[in-house]
Amino acid sequence: MKKLCSALSAVLLTSILSSCGYNPIEDLTISLILGIDLDEDNNLIFSQSSPVFNKEAKKNVEVYQLKANSIRESRQYFDAIATGDVTAAKIQVLLLGKRLLEHENWFSILDTIYRNPNFSLSTKVVMVDGKVSDVIFFEPEEKAQLPLHLNEMIDNNINRTRTENTTLQVLHRYMYEKGVTPSMPEIKREKDIKLSGISLLDKNGKYIESLGIEESSLLLILMDEKKEELTLSFPLTTLEKDGGIFHENEISILLRKVSPKIKTKYKDGKFQFDYNITMTVSLVEQIFSSNKVTKEELEKLIEKELESRFNKLIKKFQDLKIDPIGLGIYARAFQYDEYKKVEDDWGAAFSEAEVNVSVDVKMISLGVTS
Amino acid sequence: MNNNGNVSITLMQFIFLIHGVQMGVGVLTLPRELAQIAGTDGWITIIISWILCTAASLIIIQVMKNYPDGTIIDLLSHYFGKWIGKIATLIFAFYFALLTMVIFIREALFIQVWILPFTKIYVLAFLLAVPSYMLVRNNINILGRYSQLVFFMTIWLTFIILMPLKYANWLHLLPVLKEGWIPVLKAIKSGIYSFVGFETAFFLYPYLRNKEKASFGVIIANTLSLSAFLFITIVAYVYFSPDEISKYSEPAVTMLKVIDLNFIERLEIIFFTFYIFVISTSVLPAMFFTVYCTSRLTGSSDHRKHAIVFLSLIWLYTFIVPTTFERNRFMQGIVEQGGSFISFLFPLCLWLYFLIRKLVKGRTGK
Numbered sequence: 112m113k114k115l116c117s118a119l120s121a122v123l124l125t126s127i128l129s130s131c132g133y134n135p136i137e138d139l140t141i142s143l144i145l146g147i148d149l150d151e152d153n154n155l156i157f158s159q160s161s162p163v164f165n166k167e168a169k170k171n172v173e174v175y176q177l178k179a180n181s182i183r184e185s186r187q188y189f190d191a192i193a194t195g196d197v198t199a200a201k202i203q204v205l206l207l208g209k210r211l212l213e214h215e216n217w218f219s220i221l222d223t224i225y226r227n228p229n230f231s232l233s234t235k236v237v238m239v240d241g242k243v244s245d246v247i248f249f250e251p252e253e254k255a256q257l258p259l260h261l262n263e264m265i266d267n268n269i270n271r272t273r274t275e276n277t278t279l280q281v282l283h284r285y286m287y288e289k290g291v292t293p294s295m296p297e298i299k300r301e302k303d304i305k306l307s308g309i310s311l312l313d314k315n316g317k318y319i320e321s322l323g324i325e326e327s328s329l330l331l332i333l334m335d336e337k338k339e340e341l342t343l344s345f346p347l348t349t350l351e352k353d354g355g356i357f358h359e360n361e362i363s364i365l366l367r368k369v370s371p372k373i374k375t376k377y378k379d380g381k382f383q384f385d386y387n388i389t390m391t392v393s394l395v396e397q398i399f400s401s402n403k404v405t406k407e408e409l410e411k412l413i414e415k416e417l418e419s420r421f422n423k424l425i426k427k428f429q430d431l432k433i434d435p436i437g438l439g440i441y442a443r444a445f446q447y448d449e450y451k452k453v454e455d456d457w458g459a460a461f462s463e464a465e466v467n468v469s470v471d472v473k474m475i476s477l478g479v480t481s
Numbered sequence: 482m483n484n485n486g487n488v489s490i491t492l493m494q495f496i497f498l499i500h501g502v503q504m505g506v507g508v509l510t511l512p513r514e515l516a517q518i519a520g521t522d523g524w525i526t527i528i529i530s531w532i533l534c535t536a537a538s539l540i541i542i543q544v545m546k547n548y549p550d551g552t553i554i555d556l557l558s559h560y561f562g563k564w565i566g567k568i569a570t571l572i573f574a575f576y577f578a579l580l581t582m583v584i585f586i587r588e589a590l591f592i593q594v595w596i597l598p599f600t601k602i603y604v605l606a607f608l609l610a611v612p613s614y615m616l617v618r619n620n621i622n623i624l625g626r627y628s629q630l631v632f633f634m635t636i637w638l639t640f641i642i643l644m645p646l647k648y649a650n651w652l653h654l655l656p657v658l659k660e661g662w663i664p665v666l667k668a669i670k671s672g673i674y675s676f677v678g679f680e681t682a683f684f685l686y687p688y689l690r691n692k693e694k695a696s697f698g699v700i701i702a703n704t705l706s707l708s709a710f711l712f713i714t715i716v717a718y719v720y721f722s723p724d725e726i727s728k729y730s731e732p733a734v735t736m737l738k739v740i741d742l743n744f745i746e747r748l749e750i751i752f753f754t755f756y757i758f759v760i761s762t763s764v765l766p767a768m769f770f771t772v773y774c775t776s777r778l779t780g781s782s783d784h785r786k787h788a789i790v791f792l793s794l795i796w797l798y799t800f801i802v803p804t805t806f807e808r809n810r811f812m813q814g815i816v817e818q819g820g821s822f823i824s825f826l827f828p829l830c831l832w833l834y835f836l837i838r839k840l841v842k843g844r845t846g847k
Contacts, residue, residue, distance in 0.1 A: 440650065
C-alpha cells in the first residue's frame, strides 16, 4: 500500500512537469543562419535560413527575409510565414551586412542573444561584403544546403588558419575589452560564395578595413591563434628573378610550430612591443632551382620576407588606429599604470606605439626531393 | 533531550556536510560579484576570506569543546540559563530559515532561468520541496551520508569547468593587485558570504564521533571549498575579459556555453541539472537546522511536522509573493549581515568569555 502510494505520487509529480512536449522535427523551423542587414533607407532587414525536413517539399531550405526593429520582433514575423515554430537555439552562422557594420553601435541589436540563455554562444559571426540577401538566397546546386556548406567552409578555413573563429562569445569580448578591436571573418558573393579574409572594426564596431587571406594568416600568427594547419606562399622578393612569366622565386612553407613572444615596455612616452616569433617550418614548394641558395640562406630570406610583411601589416593597423591583435591586453598586464591612462582610447595610443618584429625560422624539412 | 542518542556522524560526513553547505548557489555568481569590486584580483579576496573563515571555524570548535555533548543551544542554556538558550534558539532558527529561503528560492529561480523558462516558480518550489522533505525528515546522519554521496557523485563536474580553459588568456590576471589592496579588502564581504555554512559546526560538533579531529575537519572542509571557489573564479577570470565579466550575471554558467562537443550542444544545461544536487547539499542542512531549532523551541522531539510546516510556508511564500532576483538578493543581504554576526562576532565573544572564565577560575583556584 505504501509502495503503491509513493509510486502514484511519483507519477502525479512527474505529470505536472512542463517539458518541451512532443515536438516533431518537421514542425520546427530551425534557423541555421540568421542575417542582419540595413537597406538603402536604413531599415533593419532580418533574414533566416532553415532546412526543410518535409519530404514533399521541392526545396530543402526555406529562406525568409523581412523588415523588423529587433531580432526578437523579427521572430514573430518569421513565425507568421514559416511552417513551424521558429527556433533560434541552433543558429550556426550569424551574417552581418557590410552596410550595417558601416554604422556605429550596431552591437546593441544583438542584445537578446546574450540576454536569453536559449541562444548558443558558439555561433560564428561573419561579415558579408555586400548584401546579406545575396548570400542567404544563394542556392548552390553542386553543393550541400547553404547553411551546411557555409558552416563547413568557414570551419575549414579556421582550421587552416585563414580566418578567425569569431563566435558570439568572442565578439562580446571584443566589444567590451578595451585593449583590442573587433575582427571577424568576411565572405563575399561572386559566382560562388567565397571567403575573402578578415574584416577589421573599430572600438565602436564600425567597419574599417578588410584583410585578404594572406594577411589574415599573418594576423592570426600575431594573435597566437594558429590552428591545425598553416601554409604560407609568397615570392622571395629579395631574390633575383630569373625572368620569364612564372614567379620563379615563389616558395610555400608549412608552419609547424609557431610561438610568438611579446615583450612589453614603456619608453619615452610610448609603448614598445618587441615581438619575437619563432617558427619551425618545412618547405613544401619552391619554384626556383634549389642549388641557388643554401638552407641557411633560405631561412634568412624567409625571415626577412616575413618580418617585412609583419611590419607592414602592423603599420597598417597603426595607421588605421585599430588593434585587432590585442596588444592592449599585454599593455594592461605589464604596463598597467600607463595603460590605465589611455585605455579608453587604446587605438590612438597603439598607433603611436613602437612595434618591432623579429622572426626566427628553423627549417626542419626540405621535402623528399632536392 | 539527549542529542547524541545513537546518532553520530563520521569525520568524512562532518567535512562534506560543512563543505556542502558552503557550495551553494553563491559560487555561480561569485566571479562577477568579486570582479565588480576587486577586478581580476578577486581571487586574492577568496584566499583572505578563507583565512578568516577558517580562523572563525576553529574558534567555533574551541567554544564547542566547553560542552562537547550538546549543540550550541545546550551550551548556552548550560552556561547562561534557559532563557538565553531559548532566545539563541530563536535567533538561530530565524537565521537558518532565512538562509534556507534564500538558497531554496534562488535554486528555483536558476532552474527557471536556465532550464525551464515556462514553468512557474511555485511549481518548481513544490517539486523541490518533496525530495527535500524526504531527506530532511531523517536525522543528521542521513544528511551527512547524502552530502558525502553527492560530493563524489558530482566531482566530475570539475572536468567540465576545465574545458573553457582552452580559450583562456592568462594575461587577464596580470598585473596582480591592479589597484592595490583596498578593492581586494572591500570585496571580502562577498567572499565571506560564499564560505557561510561553517557555522553549522555549532550544531554538528556534538554528533561527531571522533571529536579530536573536529579542528582538522573544519580546516579540510574550508579548504575544499576554497579550492572549488578559487578554481571556478580563476577559470572565469582567464576566460572572460576583465572588462566584460561583470556583464554576465552567472559567469560560471555562461562560460560553459561555448563548450562545443560534437555529440552535445548546450552542455551548461547538463551541468546545471547536476549542479542542483550540489545546491541541495547546501539547502538541506540549513533546512534541517531550522526545524531542529524550532522543534527544540517547542520542546517536541519530532521535527518532521515542523519540516512539513516550514516547507509549506516557503511554498506559500513563492506562491503569494512574486519571486524575483532583486528580492532574493535583498534577502541575501540580510543573511550576509546575520551571517557575519553569527559566524564571526558571536563565536568570538563566546570564546573570549570562556578564556576569561578560565582565567578567573584559575586564579580563584589558586
